[in-house]
Amino acid sequence: MLDFEDTIARDQRIEPRDPMPEAYRKTMIRQIAQHAHSEIIGMQPEGEWITRAPTLRRKAILLAKVQDEAGHGLYLYSAAETLGADRGDLTTRLIEGRQKYSSIFNYPTLTFADVGVIGWLVDGAAICNQVPLCRSSYGPYGRAMIRICKEESFHQRQGYELLMTMMRGTDVQREMVQDAVNRWWWPSLMMFGPPDGDSPNTAQSMAWKIKRHTNDELRQRFVDMSVPQAVSLGVTLPDPALRWNEERGHHDFGTPDWDELKRVISGDGPMNAARITRRRQAHEDGAWVRAAAAAHARKKAS
Amino acid sequence: MSFDDAYGALTDHDDDTRWAYGTGFADPLAGVPAAIPPGVDRAALAEYCLMLGDDALIMSHRLQQWVTLAPELEDEVAIANIALDLLGQARLLLTRAAEASADVAPAPAAASSAAAPAPVAASSAAGDAPVAASSAAGDASTGARGEDALAFGRGPAEFRNVQLVERADADFAHLVARLLAFATWRLAVLDRLRDTADPILAAVATKAVKELTYHREYAAHWVVRLGDGTDESHSRMQSAIDALWPLLAELDHEPSPLAPTTWRPEFNAILSQVLTAATVAEPAAAPAESSAAAPAESSAAAPAESSAADASLSTEAPDAVSAVDDAAEMSLPGATLPPTHRGGGGGGARAANFEISPLAESGRDGVHTPALAEILDEMQGLARSVPGGVW
Numbered sequence: 001m002l003d004f005e006d007t008i009a010r011d012q013r014i015e016p017r018d019p020m021p022e023a024y025r026k027t028m029i030r031q032i033a034q035h036a037h038s039e040i041i042g043m044q045p046e047g048e049w050i051t052r053a054p055t056l057r058r059k060a061i062l063l064a065k066v067q068d069e070a071g072h073g074l075y076l077y078s079a080a081e082t083l084g085a086d087r088g089d090l091t092t093r094l095i096e097g098r099q100k101y102s103s104i105f106n107y108p109t110l111t112f113a114d115v116g117v118i119g120w121l122v123d124g125a126a127i128c129n130q131v132p133l134c135r136s137s138y139g140p141y142g143r144a145m146i147r148i149c150k151e152e153s154f155h156q157r158q159g160y161e162l163l164m165t166m167m168r169g170t171d172v173q174r175e176m177v178q179d180a181v182n183r184w185w186w187p188s189l190m191m192f193g194p195p196d197g198d199s200p201n202t203a204q205s206m207a208w209k210i211k212r213h214t215n216d217e218l219r220q221r222f223v224d225m226s227v228p229q230a231v232s233l234g235v236t237l238p239d240p241a242l243r244w245n246e247e248r249g250h251h252d253f254g255t256p257d258w259d260e261l262k263r264v265i266s267g268d269g270p271m272n273a274a275r276i277t278r279r280r281q282a283h284e285d286g287a288w289v290r291a292a293a294a295a296h297a298r299k300k301a302s
Numbered sequence: 303m304s305f306d307d308a309y310g311a312l313t314d315h316d317d318d319t320r321w322a323y324g325t326g327f328a329d330p331l332a333g334v335p336a337a338i339p340p341g342v343d344r345a346a347l348a349e350y351c352l353m354l355g356d357d358a359l360i361m362s363h364r365l366q367q368w369v370t371l372a373p374e375l376e377d378e379v380a381i382a383n384i385a386l387d388l389l390g391q392a393r394l395l396l397t398r399a400a401e402a403s404a405d406v407a408p409a410p411a412a413a414s415s416a417a418a419p420a421p422v423a424a425s426s427a428a429g430d431a432p433v434a435a436s437s438a439a440g441d442a443s444t445g446a447r448g449e450d451a452l453a454f455g456r457g458p459a460e461f462r463n464v465q466l467v468e469r470a471d472a473d474f475a476h477l478v479a480r481l482l483a484f485a486t487w488r489l490a491v492l493d494r495l496r497d498t499a500d501p502i503l504a505a506v507a508t509k510a511v512k513e514l515t516y517h518r519e520y521a522a523h524w525v526v527r528l529g530d531g532t533d534e535s536h537s538r539m540q541s542a543i544d545a546l547w548p549l550l551a552e553l554d555h556e557p558s559p560l561a562p563t564t565w566r567p568e569f570n571a572i573l574s575q576v577l578t579a580a581t582v583a584e585p586a587a588a589p590a591e592s593s594a595a596a597p598a599e600s601s602a603a604a605p606a607e608s609s610a611a612d613a614s615l616s617t618e619a620p621d622a623v624s625a626v627d628d629a630a631e632m633s634l635p636g637a638t639l640p641p642t643h644r645g646g647g648g649g650g651a652r653a654a655n656f657e658i659s660p661l662a663e664s665g666r667d668g669v670h671t672p673a674l675a676e677i678l679d680e681m682q683g684l685a686r687s688v689p690g691g692v693w
Contacts, residue, residue, distance in 0.1 A: 047370045051680050053693075055450050056389065063366060064382075070378035070379045071379055074379065162693070169691050169692040172688055282370060285371070286372065290373055293374075293527050293531065294531075296526070
């Protein structure tokens, strides 16, 4: 494993055929699979609004976005397969609750403003999390992340643009936007994971260079980025403790409800059961189709 | 690792070409003259664009309902892609319809204020006056446009799509059967419209031909895989074709004078070729019950209760092309249908004046199954519920 440590020390990529510690391989598979699952489950909250989008342009943008997420899921599963994982097996683990996905997708999308706020805050938080992952020491993952981050930045700009447009609309629309911001702000902060003191895997992941910043560093970056955007938009972020700290050069902000995060992660969020049920239903309904494709391919090969 | 500097990549926003047709970043009709040429009947152009646009819009809606429910991730991507292509076609065609004639747009009273009718150029006294260039794409600032007035402001009787596109799919076999028929038909029709007199319709057709070629190929491959795959998939594919067949007769009822009339042989030949490869039998005649007019389930992915499938299974493929011809001819109503009266008696009266036979119930005349009303409730509900909203 001298090669592995040398490669890491020189800030070079680990590639699929390189020797690597088994723990590194397992950690990478878990990280990439959770990310892939998040893309696929993440299609659902916004996907519910495609057929109901209020203009054809918004419908097209949303449909393209959800299609992008399916594409992200596809190439992330492919990256996991370079480590010896199997897509079908990973899907089974997701459906059986043995692997996680981002807790953010366990909240409901109640109005069309949620589509905009997911683009602005949720995709914004995802970008803060993911841009450093483009420098992940595992090559296939880092390269996949570059493309994903570019597309996520499209999504974020489109979400923000929808909110800007709605804020120029009627009072009802402005209330929809503020209500959506109120509901999504704290869950977005939780997307960075538990506080550093409570994140046991961080040290090893940073040493292996599969993680480049701590949870709290990224969370701070996201808050600092979002505050001026909220001002431009004309919405209030629902945190009375939020204020600029001249001394630190950062915003101070309140403490997320970590008990809520634990509940949602452990399966007790508002939409956990519905999300997994739908994914399982699609998988089971498609079983005969996949079996047919496999049978046809076997006949053609023989 | 400067070669893959992600922060740099995030500011590289010049590659909008990767966005699918119709998402609003590039004008797919750039450079195409927008004026309606002298000699083109504006009313007829508007009506035909409306028909073709409605077909694409409603078919796209049914495909959108499959999102997150596809059997495999590759199909998630493909189905969303096809839905997006058709939505893009619908936007351009509805915009053109509104430009060509204000008569196709819903009356202000009927339209919600969320979708105020905004035909860019009302038909003027000078029929050949240049129309203000306005494509659906690339214009984010104006919320009220022709396409949205037409999509969100009309009721079911004002939609002109064929009933084929309305039907909900009982399972994936029903989806790919319907998509095969739709894409094959539409490709044959639009291929023949590439040199039609209106430059915008011709440009839309040219662009759409490339897209539909892929849609047809995608559907055909799945029909073959399912027909040939397992006993279960074969049985489901056969039921799907049986259920599809009665819907095909309507395609021959094409009231527009602009519609190509020579698409049938190509359509029949392609379907025969695909069904033969799939070892699926073509139904010799339409089933007795009128499944075309039956109310469809709103759920897009209800498991199929394949009932009569086994009974109609046949291992012998009959003469494929003639079977299609027979099925079509025995139910061909076109010549005996009353002509379409748009703007004459109003939407409700139109259907009532017909002597209703199953075959007179053409979506082209505004006669639809209850499935369309369900689709429109879903599609238009939000737009109509926020008066004055801008999106």
